[in-house]
Amino acid sequence: MAQRLAKHWCLSAIRSPLQVISFPALQLHVSGTAMRADQKDFENAVTRVKLLKDPGNEMKLKLYALYKQATEGPCNVPKPGVFNLINKAKWDAWNALGSLPKETARQNYVDLVSSLSSSSASSSQVKPGADKEQQGSENLVVTSENGITKIMLNRPTKKNAITTQMYQEIILALKAASKDDSTITVLTGNGDYYCSGNDLSNFTDVLSGEIEEKVKSIAILLRDFVDCFIDFPKPLIAVVNGPAVGISVTLLGLFDAVYASDRATFHTPFSQLGQSPEGCSSYIFPKMMGPAKAKEMLIFGKKLTAGEACAQGLVTEVFPDSTFQTEVWTRLKAYSKLPPNAMRISKQIIRNMEKEKLHAVNAEEVSVLQERWLSDECINAVMNFLSKRAKL
Numbered sequence: 272m273a274q275r276l277a278k279h280w281c282l283s284a285i286r287s288p289l290q291v292i293s294f295p296a297l298q299l300h301v302s303g304t305a306m307r308a309d310q311k312d313f314e315n316a317v318t319r320v321k322l323l324k325d326p327g328n329e330m331k332l333k334l335y336a337l338y339k340q341a342t343e344g345p346c347n348v349p350k351p352g353v354f355n356l357i358n359k360a361k362w363d364a365w366n367a368l369g370s371l372p373k374e375t376a377r378q379n380y381v382d383l384v385s386s387l388s389s390s391s392a393s394s395s396q397v398k399p400g401a402d403k404e405q406q407g408s409e410n411l412v413v414t415s416e417n418g419i420t421k422i423m424l425n426r427p428t429k430k431n432a433i434t435t436q437m438y439q440e441i442i443l444a445l446k447a448a449s450k451d452d453s454t455i456t457v458l459t460g461n462g463d464y465y466c467s468g469n470d471l472s473n474f475t476d477v478l479s480g481e482i483e484e485k486v487k488s489i490a491i492l493l494r495d496f497v498d499c500f501i502d503f504p505k506p507l508i509a510v511v512n513g514p515a516v517g518i519s520v521t522l523l524g525l526f527d528a529v530y531a532s533d534r535a536t537f538h539t540p541f542s543q544l545g546q547s548p549e550g551c552s553s554y555i556f557p558k559m560m561g562p563a564k565a566k567e568m569l570i571f572g573k574k575l576t577a578g579e580a581c582a583q584g585l586v587t588e589v590f591p592d593s594t595f596q597t598e599v600w601t602r603l604k605a606y607s608k609l610p611p612n613a614m615r616i617s618k619q620i621i622r623n624m625e626k627e628k629l630h631a632v633n634a635e636e637v638s639v640l641q642e643r644w645l646s647d648e649c650i651n652a653v654m655n656f657l658s659k660r661a662k663l
């Protein structure tokens with residue numbers, strides 16, 4: 272099964288064969304190689320590359336070619352047939368490296384990943400300063416105004432599904448918000464959905480290396496991501512503008528207030544996806560709503576309406592969709608004027624009782640999920656979702 276998935280993932284790494292087939296032969300010489308990359312640097316780069324924002328087909332081919340050259344040496348496998356577009360493009364890229372020594376390929380690979388990492392990190396850096404500051408990236412818009420930092424998921428055509436790049440950007444945005452001069456922080460979505468959860472294609476863009484490594488790097492990312500919510504020091508409010516799925520629901524237990532439109536629904540289809548709960552929900556949900564209701568959601572995937580979620584304690588208050596934004600933002604503006612230190616201290620005293628426990632729960636949930644992601648049940652469910660939408 273793992274092999275079947277690897278094949279599927281590798282194919283989906285290059286989605287547009289016509290685009291890559293015209294890619295010119297390349298002989299890559301990245302400059303700035305004063306420091307020689309050792310095997311450890313190379314392995315780190317292989318792990319890091321899986322967390323990068325999609326660099327595009329051209330760059331993927333460069334990375335692929337350098338990886339092959341660094342690990343196997345010059346290309347000496349038969350050229351794929353003319354109709355095998357994807358593999359032919361990959362073969363061409365590798366073959367174009369000629370007799371480039373393995374060590375140089377390894378160095379070039381490490382340098383290339385470093386340059387991609389720094390450009391992707393700088394595009395999501397949060398800058399201090401002006402009152403209405405626009406930060407983040409295309410998929411995550413961060414603004415700060417009138418004492419409120421707003422982090423908005425901005426991928427409405429994909430129902431705000433969270434990519435690995437977005438997880439990293441949210442971590443950076445939360446870290447910056449914890450230090451900026453705003454009083455409260457808000458997470459919301461753009462468009463008709465709040466968030467459709469984890470982007471299911473996060474598991475598919477394997478360029479090279481083992482699936483197990485990819486899963487390991489996503490597990491580390493997930494743990495860091497949830498840790499940020501556990502440790503966030505200021506009042507954190509979710510403005511749930513529409514349906515919420517998966518991790519966007521489970522995380523709500525770590526917020527200080529959850530305001531929902533009456534159009535919102537709350538769905539955690541983990542069993543359907545062959546997965547298990549995260550976001551500390553396995554601990555918080557039973558405490559919050561009682562074990563019976565929590566299990567209906569987390570084991571059987573029962574979808575709740577906003578009214579039901581409010582009755583279970585997951586949502587603070589529900590507003591009619593027609594007046595949702597006006598009513599909620601009026602409320603938030605008033606909260607943002609409360610004394611910030613008092614709010615932080617009150618949050619701290621409540622959170623500190625449980626912080627250690629929450630970190631332990633997070634670690635345990637992630638470790639279970641890491642195994643789930645490699646299970647037949649999970650692989651089949653993800654492939655099923657993606658294959659229905661495949662455009663190739």
Ligand SMILES: CCCCC/C=C/C(=O)SCCNC(=O)CCNC(=O)[C@H](O)C(C)(C)COP(=O)(O)OP(=O)(O)OC[C@H]1O[C@@H](n2cnc3c(N)ncnc32)[C@H](O)[C@@H]1OP(=O)(O)O
Pocket residue numbers: 428429430432433438467468469470471472489492493516517518519540541544546549656660
């Ligand atoms: C760091 C790792 C964390 C791992 C832990 C997290 C776990 C989870 O979050 S589990 C939950 C995962 N999410 C889902 O299973 C939801 C999957 N999506 C759907 O079921 C549906 O798309 C929908 C109910 C959210 C919306 O249905 P509908 O109104 O019919 O709209 P479409 O299905 O046509 O979606 C429009 C567009 O958006 C893409 N999309 C939606 N959700 C996701 C997603 N989670 N991942 C990737 N892509 C998603 C969908 O494919 C459509 O794209 P196009 O076909 O390109 O238009």
